[in-house]
Amino acid sequence: MTDRSASAEYSNDTSPLAASGLLAKLGATIPLVSAPMAGGPSTPALVLAAAEAGGLGMLAGGYKSPKQLAEQITEVSTGISTIGANLFGVNLFAPNPVPIDKDAFVEYTEALRELAATYDLSLNEVEALEDDDEWAEKVDMLVSDPVPVVSFTFGLPPAEAVRRLQKAGSLVFQTVTKPDEAQQAADLGVDGLVVQSYKAGGHSGTLTPGTPIEQIPLAQLLDRVRSRTTLPMWAAGGISTPNAVREALAHGAEAAVLGSVLLRSDESGASKPYKAALADPRRTETVLTTAFSGRPARALRNDFVDQFHGAAPSGYPAIHHLTSPIRKAAAAANDSENINIWAGTGYRDATEEPTVVIMRRLAAVR
Template identity: 50%
Template sequence: MTSPSPWTALLGSELPVVAAPMAGGPSVPRLVAAVAAVGGFGFLAAGYKTPETMRAEMDELRRAEVPFGMNLFVPNPVPVDRAEFRRYAQDLAPEARPYDVALSEEPVEDDDHWAAKIDLLLADPVPVVSFTFGLPEPRVVSALRRVGSRVLVTVTSVAEARAAGELGVDGLVAQGVDAGGHSGTHRPEAPDAPLPVGLLTREVVEATGLPVVATGGVVGPEQVADLLAAGAVAVMVGTLLLRTDESGASRTYRDALADPAFTETVVTHAFTGRPARALRNGFVDRHRAGAPLGYPAVHHLTRPIRAAAVAAGDADRAHLWAGTGYRHAATGPAGDVVTTLAAPL
């Protein structure tokens, strides 16, 4: 009897291609289902959702008998300086004015319903639970594994990988510097030196011996093959799926990814107070230098502007998370992206 492939052992999937959890809208159940339908594996994103919405999405996939994972943001706040927060709120007033939205005068700090979401996953387990932004408590990891969930932690350095390994997790997500969206760094105020995903994968595998899912700037099947050769058991993609038929990304977001006016991505904390890679637009240019660190306070401050801009089709003020390979994001079925990436394997 042949042994299962390493990605099947970790994720239960036929193919070593994983749909990344993209919080804020893109990672809807239909996208996860489309990826699973061709043998891949997909994550729902619990970030910024209520536990009730999280449960509804879980139930939708269960009714369709689709295996899936769930990603949570670990509470790892970056306290914001109140004077800097108020100064930044004043700087943002011209951005809010066209949409007549109110900006908070005091920082809003929360933990994204952390305890309630953990309780839900313990009462109603899913096959895989992944964590981003830091390390969950050891008791959380142990409890999730006791109910049958495999636990992954996102890491951006060998030091983070070793710390995660000490928790007894089942695997790691190695996020390279080219990844779109928020960096999973455990120290947003003083991150480790960023590494390309191939080098990071090799170093993390060597340092920990744990199964590693590699992610960050993946654009084609050759890169998938290279990352598997570097020791990854699977490869995670996000930006490549944003313009697919099943993506939950807004029209504003989809169009911007194909708009030649956007020529590069940058890492900025101007939108959320935590570093994230996005298309460079007017908001980034106007506020990249002056934005304070402070998560989730800055996220809550800018959210009304960003939501209004997306609704109005204003890509100049929207947060357009994107990896460096965003030009490779194509339209069509998500399943085609997955099968193309896995074709040479």
């Protein structure tokens, strides 16, 4: 359901919110960051719109080849030069594979076969595909051609990679979901943390995907992380209202990261059925599931979730690659029942408007 949990004490405060800390040093004027939503939503246009609003836009590096990522970085860099501030970054998946049991993979493949056939897809002789998203090549590219911010999720990068990126001039952030992870990231020498709560849409950045994700409210999670480290924190997960932004800042966050609330924006690259599903009043529940990728991710319930949530094994990226052709075919067929509708708990607040309008409203800036 939509997140309405932000404390009422913030509801009467309509003063404009200003950027501070590292975000302000990069040139931001508002304390908002557009999340790196991999798989299509975070287009270069969305990243640039976030910067135009006065925030910072994160480009998703996941699921792209180094060449594709380089092309999008060039597009953003060219556009950002007219804004006059270093207001963008790139997010990468750090390797943290979830091994797949061979028998479980075969069993899940069989379960998907009938659905695949409805899209004229064959799952005969499909093998479990394991890869690392070419992350090392992407790190090398970002060292050679630096961007203002590089963030990691899924796993911890080697300390050497952190140092190389920092030496090249990038600020390095790590996504964490609990205090212990924050301590590990601090020990690596990163510049800041993206503190993600269980309410976040899409994949959880947990370093231990096989362990149930603790349902700690974001404000409480920020307090716990602050007790372990003084690193700058960017808060993520279920933030979709001005009150939620103010609450995150009040609990020590330097910035709020916006994801689901931007999915229906003009610049979002989310597919037509994806955007329609977010606005569908019949869809009322998000579920943390491994059904689509083999790694826990929050999505709106649809037929795929109902049918396969209980049957899906853990196994990333093997399950992601197995279901990807089905999801792509469903999107092409305008079928929202068999796509991954990644959505955080604040998805109901997503609106069909320019990103600039949405972000400035959340920061109370006119």
